[in-house]
Amino acid sequence: MQKITKALSNKNLIFFFSFSTHSSSSSSSSSSTIPSHIQIPNLVSFYFPLLHTSPNPTHLRHLHARLLRTSLYSNIILSSKLLLSYSRLNKLSPDALSVFFHMPHRNIYSWNIIIGEFSRSGSPLKSLELFLQMRNSDVLPDVFTVPLVLRACAAAGSIDCGVLVHGFCVKMGMERSLFVASALVFMYVTFGKVFYARVVFDEMPLRDSVLWTSMLAGYAQNEEPMLALSVFRDMVCVGVELDGVVMVSLLLVCGQLGWLKHGKSVHGWCVRRCIGLGLSLGNALIDMYVKCAALCYGRNVFDKMPERDVISWSALILGYGLGGCLDIAFGLFDQMHMQGVQPNDVTFLGVLSACTHGGLVETARSCFKMMKDYGVVAELKHYACMIDCLGRAGLLIEAERLIEEMPMKPDGAVLGALLGGCRVHGNLEVGERIAKRLIGLEPERTGYYVLLANIYSDAGKFDDAGRVWDILKQRNMSKVPGWSLIESKSCFQFLPKDKISSSFKTS
Structure with a gap:
């Protein structure tokens, strides 16, 4: 009996799907009418997987239009899923914004999606503005909202906002959440306030691998190598699982201290664990070998990388430039240009360093002028x-x-x-x-x-x-x-x- 009911229900759904398609050219009143024998829960279960598997923006906009022609657009489950589907396609488009701003009811899920999307799309101030609107609504932020807002504070360069959000976390009793603590550490580290990041870290009764790694990376990025090594030793003692992200931070520490032997050990560990030479790990290895004046090892890593970006090229060019290897530095710059990789500020710093060590004044003048052609603004280090x-x-x-x-x-x-x-x-x-x-x-x-x-x-x-x-x-x-x-x-x-x-x- 249940199978028969389910089959009939599916037939109704197919009928309605066809009905809504053919009625698109008719009046809006008829297109927004759902036949009485088709139940809303069935339609929700029908459209939900379609939204989940929508392959491209065109298909998604088609489903969006179908929901608009029915009363289903007011269903918070489907409208939130539609918003999420737009965000997964990396499209903070007018369509996605229309979904959010025309939702009759917004839940925490929809607020988190739109705040996160604005932050990731390079509009952190808009994320903070939406957070304030959320605070004035009847929806309370949760432990998933706060990390999004803290990252927006970091992206916007506003530590004052970050401190205010930290106070809000304490007031709401969220400061012991691992999600929130990791975001607080990230925020303080971004502004170079590693002391406050360590306070947050030390006050956590439980710590996961993400929090440990955030603290380790914070010390490494702020040139506190000995403190970073202390955190790493503690990680090993408590049995935190080590991964490629941890190794990237360790390589940064080894480069800062000139510890070639330890850097090689980290490299060997990655090889034994079959961790591939992705961009982050490969670039970290090149940077470490360059800083330890082991350019041949850095070049070997560079040649074995399946994919290279401007950071890979620039790190090696800078290393050879500072080392006075003019021909190799200029050769890499030419190869980079031939492969269509756009040079950045570090690339030109490497080329200018090579010119300085080789006494090539005319070449340095040409390279300095060439920066404008590539849209690179000369900074103090270039001058x-x-x-x-x-x-x-x-x-x-x-x-x-x-x-x-x-x-x-x-x-x-x-x-x-x-x-x-x-x-x-x-x-x-x-x-x-x-x-x-x-x-x-x-x-x-x-x-x-x-x-x-x-x-x-x-x-x-x-x-x-x-x-x-x-x-x-x-x-x-x-x-x-x-x-x-x-x-x-x-x-x-x-x-x-x-x-x-x-x-x-x-x-």
């Missing part, structure tokens, strides 16, 4: 590299003129590059002007005073050099000593005055 290139070549007046033409105020790296050129070529006049600007910009940096004193000494003006040293003494300032790292079985940090035992052997 610093260009000034360094001109300064090394003795073109100090041209370098100073370029500084004056900059659309932004020069920072210490830009002015310091020119001051270094003045020291090399003994130009006291330009050196004095630049040194005064640097000291006014960063008065606590002792290196500028030392460089100016050396320029005076090289020019034979020992009285002026003495006055500079006296200023350092009066302000109780001393030169920060440089240090180096040597990796053997462990990693050793030493200063110039340190003595290394003759029995020390590198492995």
Whole structure:
């Protein structure tokens, strides 16, 4: 009996589907009428899987139109599913917005979909605006809403909004949710507030792999490698399952510390676990090998990657550029251009670095102008590299003129590059002007005073050099000593005055 009833029900659905199709050209009153013998629940169960499996926007808009011609559009289940289907097609289109804003009733599900879509589509401020509208409605945010809003705060660059949302979480008792805690850590890490991220982390009674990985990545991204390693050791101790995402953060730490041997170990672990060379892992390996001056290993990873993006090319070009391997850096840049990959700011930084190390002033000028052709806006780091290139070549007046033409105020790296050129070529006049600007910009940096004193000494003006040293003494300032790292079985940090035992052997 139940099978017969189900079959009859399906026949009714097929009849209505045909009825609604052929009536599209008739009046709106007849097209919006549902035959009385067809029950709404049956139609919901009929349309729901169609929305779920809708293959393309055209098909979805067709179903959208069918729902509009019936009273089913007011069904919150179907309208929410329609909205989700649009979002899964990555289409924050006028159709999707129409669904949301014309819904007679909105539930938490529909609010979360639209807030998340605006955040992912590059409109975080609109997400925050919708969150405020939601707060003024009769729908309360849940633990899935808050992470979407926190990510919107991070994307919008508003830590103040993030702190307010954090307070809302505490008020609503959501701060112990793993979803919320991971989003809070991500938000604080994005703004460089790793201390507050760690407070959130430490207050969690239970932690999952996502939360652990977020904290590890936060320390790594904010150049706190030792703290990142501490978190990793704790992860191993408590038995957190390690995956490729964790390895990407570890590779970043190894690159920051110059730990080639440990970086190779991470690479080997990934190979043994058969973790493929995806973009994130492959780029992290290239970056680590480049920072550890193991360019041959980085190139080997690059050649084995099944897919490469602009980050892959740029990391390798920058490594060869900083290493003074001009032909290889320029060759990679040409290959990148031939394969249709659009260079970015890091790519041009690598090419300019190669020009600087090779003394190729004309090539550097051409590359600097070429950036405009690719829509890349020159940043402070590009100007610093260009000034360094001109300064090394003795073109100090041209370098100073370029500084004056900059659309932004020069920072210490830009002015310091020119001051270094003045020291090399003994130009006291330009050196004095630049040194005064640097000291006014960063008065606590002792290196500028030392460089100016050396320029005076090289020019034979020992009285002026003495006055500079006296200023350092009066302000109780001393030169920060440089240090180096040597990796053997462990990693050793030493200063110039340190003595290394003759029995020390590198492995």
